Amino acid sequence: MDLLEYQAKELFRRVGIPVLPAQRIDSPADLKGLKISYPVVLKSQVRVGGRAKAGGVRFVNNTIDAVAAAQTIFGLPILGEYPQAILAETKYDVQRELYLAIILDCGLRRPVLWGSAQGGGQVEADPERLQKVVVDQDFSPFCARHLGAKIDLQGPLLPAVSEIIVKMYRLFVQWDLDFLEINPLGVDTRGALMALDGKVRLNDYALGRHPELRSLVGEQSLEGGCPRSLPLGGNLAILANGTGLTWATLDQVMALGEVPRCYASLGDGEQTGTLGRTLARSLDQVRMVGGVKVVLVNLCGEVGSWNELGAYLEQYLQQVPPPPPLVIRWGGGDLATAWQALASLPVRLTASLEEAVEQAIALAKD
Amino acid sequence: MKFSLKGKVIIQGIMEPLGQWAARQMQAYGTPLVAGISPGHGSSFLGGVPVFDLVEEIATLGEQVDTSVIFSPPYEVLDAGLEAIAMGIRHLVIVTPRVPPLDMVSLVRRAEATETLVLGPNSPGLVIPGQTLLGIHPPSLYQRGFTGLVSSAVSLTYEVALTLTGAGLGQSLVVGIGGDSIPGSTISQWLQILDEDEDTGVIVVVGQVEDRWEEHLADHIAATIYKPVVVYLAGHLVRGGNISYPPASPMPASTYPWQPSDPQQRLTQLGQSGVLVANCLQDIPHLVRQAAPGLLGE
Numbered sequence: 249m250d251l252l253e254y255q256a257k258e259l260f261r262r263v264g265i266p267v268l269p270a271q272r273i274d275s276p277a278d279l280k281g282l283k284i285s286y287p288v289v290l291k292s293q294v295r296v297g298g299r300a301k302a303g304g305v306r307f308v309n310n311t312i313d314a315v316a317a318a319q320t321i322f323g324l325p326i327l328g329e330y331p332q333a334i335l336a337e338t339k340y341d342v343q344r345e346l347y348l349a350i351i352l353d354c355g356l357r358r359p360v361l362w363g364s365a366q367g368g369g370q371v372e373a374d375p376e377r378l379q380k381v382v383v384d385q386d387f388s389p390f391c392a393r394h395l396g397a398k399i400d401l402q403g404p405l406l407p408a409v410s411e412i413i414v415k416m417y418r419l420f421v422q423w424d425l426d427f428l429e430i431n432p433l434g435v436d437t438r439g440a441l442m443a444l445d446g447k448v449r450l451n452d453y454a455l456g457r458h459p460e461l462r463s464l465v466g467e468q469s470l471e472g473g474c475p476r477s478l479p480l481g482g483n484l485a486i487l488a489n490g491t492g493l494t495w496a497t498l499d500q501v502m503a504l505g506e507v508p509r510c511y512a513s514l515g516d517g518e519q520t521g522t523l524g525r526t527l528a529r530s531l532d533q534v535r536m537v538g539g540v541k542v543v544l545v546n547l548c549g550e551v552g553s554w555n556e557l558g559a560y561l562e563q564y565l566q567q568v569p570p571p572p573p574l575v576i577r578w579g580g581g582d583l584a585t586a587w588q589a590l591a592s593l594p595v596r597l598t599a600s601l602e603e604a605v606e607q608a609i610a611l612a613k614d
Numbered sequence: 615m616k617f618s619l620k621g622k623v624i625i626q627g628i629m630e631p632l633g634q635w636a637a638r639q640m641q642a643y644g645t646p647l648v649a650g651i652s653p654g655h656g657s658s659f660l661g662g663v664p665v666f667d668l669v670e671e672i673a674t675l676g677e678q679v680d681t682s683v684i685f686s687p688p689y690e691v692l693d694a695g696l697e698a699i700a701m702g703i704r705h706l707v708i709v710t711p712r713v714p715p716l717d718m719v720s721l722v723r724r725a726e727a728t729e730t731l732v733l734g735p736n737s738p739g740l741v742i743p744g745q746t747l748l749g750i751h752p753p754s755l756y757q758r759g760f761t762g763l764v765s766s767a768v769s770l771t772y773e774v775a776l777t778l779t780g781a782g783l784g785q786s787l788v789v790g791i792g793g794d795s796i797p798g799s800t801i802s803q804w805l806q807i808l809d810e811d812e813d814t815g816v817i818v819v820v821g822q823v824e825d826r827w828e829e830h831l832a833d834h835i836a837a838t839i840y841k842p843v844v845v846y847l848a849g850h851l852v853r854g855g856n857i858s859y860p861p862a863s864p865m866p867a868s869t870y871p872w873q874p875s876d877p878q879q880r881l882t883q884l885g886q887s888g889v890l891v892a893n894c895l896q897d898i899p900h901l902v903r904q905a906a907p908g909l910l911g912e
Contacts (some may be wrong), residue, residue: 258796350672352715352716352796357719357722357796358719359716385723424714424715424716426715451714453712453713453714453715453794454714454715457689490767490769490770492766492768492770492793492820492821492822492848492856493767493770493848494849495849495852495895496773496822496846496895498851498852499848499851499893499894499895502852502896503851503893503894504852516741547769548769548772548776549755549768549769550752579772579773580752580772580773580776599896607663
């Protein structure tokens with residue numbers, strides 16, 4: 249989960265990474281009570297990039313201009329995302345811009361420090377300048393100095409930037425981050441440093457042990473089973489118990505030239521014992537997607553109690569108007585127990601994946 | 615990294631619901647399970663298996679334990695792994711899903727320093743058909759044979775085993791490395807193990823499009839793996855799916871660990887390295903047969 253800029257800067261402030269005096273604006277009227285002095289920069293708080301180019305960053309010199317600019321920004325979607333807030337920040341005269349980031353590299357299975365002597369938009373234009381230091385064993389400030397030297401920092405700038413990296417690493421470990429970026433890190437004429445923009449990606453698995461972060465980002469559902477739509481628009485929905493199996497079922501259908509409308513993984517039910525509930529929720533969501541003529545449910549391995557699944561399916565099938573019919577496939581189990589539990593229900597049940605796929609495609613074409 | 619299962623097995627987190635279930639499955643399969651660990655449940659028994667508070671206490675059994683299967687809750691997995699390593703256990707199978715990645719970084723560092731083989735997290739475990747079950751694989755799907763199977767999926771691993779068994783192709787060793795972002799051991803490491811395994815004739819690798827596969831897997835196979843390799847990448851036929859993207863940032867996309875590279879490109883590279891690429895599940899047994907005509911007399 250990604251933090252917004254003002255949330256990221258709140259974390260920076262706590263460990264002493266310098267940030268500008270700033271104030272969160274929830275509506276244009278808030279600008280009348282602005283506590284920081286003009287000139288001010290107003291920044292759209294969205295998670296996507298390219299907001300400056302899209303007009304989401306504006307400089308203003310007084311309240312009248314600020315209110316007008318804020319109204320424009322609130323009404324301006326950036327790559328489809330409307331801002332929930334604006335960050336009003338003191339204007340800063342930058343002499344030089346650097347790039348700093350820490351990424352958890354899943355290939356190396358280590359955190360990696362990244363830096364470039366040219367920050368801001370230059371990083372994208374000139375990615376060859378990016379330098380990295382892999383934190384192979386325990387982190388120590390020398391790793392930060394090593395990166396500083398690699399991006400040719402000299403004199404007092406080297407220890408000053410290294411200190412920022414040390415504080416970034418502290419945040420990275422303390423809050424279980426996947427990704428932490430300061431771009432640009434501004435350097436002014438006196439050599440003082442300022443984190444002008446920041447990105448922070450939290451790790452979803454670790455959120456449970458950081459209640460403070462959860463309150464910062466607001467409670468969001470962490471449950472799976474939400475269907476994803478394909479923009480191609482068939483009329484077959486696919487649900488399977490596991491991500492890999494869901495992808496494989498999509499392949500089975502697409503290899504026969506059929507295009508599914510939407511798909512969702514029901515998670516690995518046997519590990520949570522909640523397959524029935526997840527299935528019921530996903531079936532409801534599939535109904536809301538609309539345009540689905542048949543649902544293919546592909547299950548493999550342990551699925552828990554068929555009586556429990558049957559009860560959920562009965563509830564689903566009793567709805568009015570009648571929901572899309574189900575083709576259920578269960579591989580790797582004793583099909584007789586499933587038959588027994590589902591005997592009274594109008595569902596198709598088979599152990600063969602190929603058969604289930606053929607049946608579902610035929611029903612979708614009806 | 616050496617892999618040999620000679621000693622006895624314990625379960626950490628045996629009193630967790632899944633741990634209890636797996637203990638029965640593993641015992642029934644003949645896995646030499648000698649103890650369970652569950653802090654607060656010491657001095658009890660589960661299905662005849664003694665339960666201890668500490669790994670240290672298994673010393674009283676006088677058994678040589680070399681494997682621990684871990685079902686502890688996600689935020690206790692790192693501690694459980696460190697405790698097992700401290701007590702000299704050199705094979706860890708982590709079934710627990712959703713372990714924080716930075717905990718895995720710490721565990722991987724310790725495991726490398728002690729030459730410990732870690733499987734998982736979010737792994738269904740390992741099965742040697744007819745011999746040993748470590749984890750939660752449904753044993754009835756497997757049959758003894760010459761195909762080694764390494765997978766990053768859970769239920770899809772069962773599906774592929776079912777497809778192979780259904781086609782009359784048994785398995786030598788089936789291992790799920792786990793689908794989480796920081797695996798304790800990688801596809802490459804298990805390819806190496808299967809390449810050296812005397813009972814394995816052909817290796818099947820199963821992944822999915824959202825995996826962060828090792829960048830140099832194709833080169834690695836071409837340079838160091840001698841046995842034939844069949845790869846199936848689930849979801850590779852899907853176009854326009856909503857695969858997760860990195861936050862907006864000027865970093866080049868290739869440096870993002872969570873940005874999967876283009877599946878078609880990966881498959882082309884693998885194909886060029888001599889790997890047989892399966893289009894869908896039913897292709898897998900055909901390609902295994904094609905790869906190993908001499909092994910079919912089993």
